[in-house]
Amino acid sequence: MELDKLFWRPGLLPTPREAWSAAQERLAGQEQWIMDGDLGPYDAVQVRLRRADTVILLDFSLFRCACQAITRSRERADFWRWLLAYRRKYLPLLLQAIAQHASTADVLIFRGPLAAERFLDTIRA
Secondary structure, eight states: HHHHHEEEETTTOOOOOOHHHHHHHHHTTTTSOOOBBBGGGOOOOOHHHHOOSEEEEOOOOHHHHHHHHOOOOOOHHHHHHHHHHHHIIIIIHHHHHHHOOOOTTTEEEEEEHHHHHHHHHHHHO
């Protein structure tokens, strides 16, 4: 499930935190699920982390993420502020949340697309 498509309301307004937490509870209550996304300061990651058996963190370079964002679409200024502050401010918070709320989950951190591709190749085999 691509969380961006569920989270952002028309006009790129964020879903209120309580409603967002409830939506994630419904999604993560299914027997099997995959959710992607990091909504930065708007997110409530602990909801899905508590139910995750595996967490995959794509920790790609700022340059790669910026290039992808540029080719994907026009982004707002708050996105670029989040992206520039990600490693310094948001990644440590995310890692702390993973340790706190998904302590029994397998945590896989990929620093580049090739590492992610190698992982996918192993599960495809």
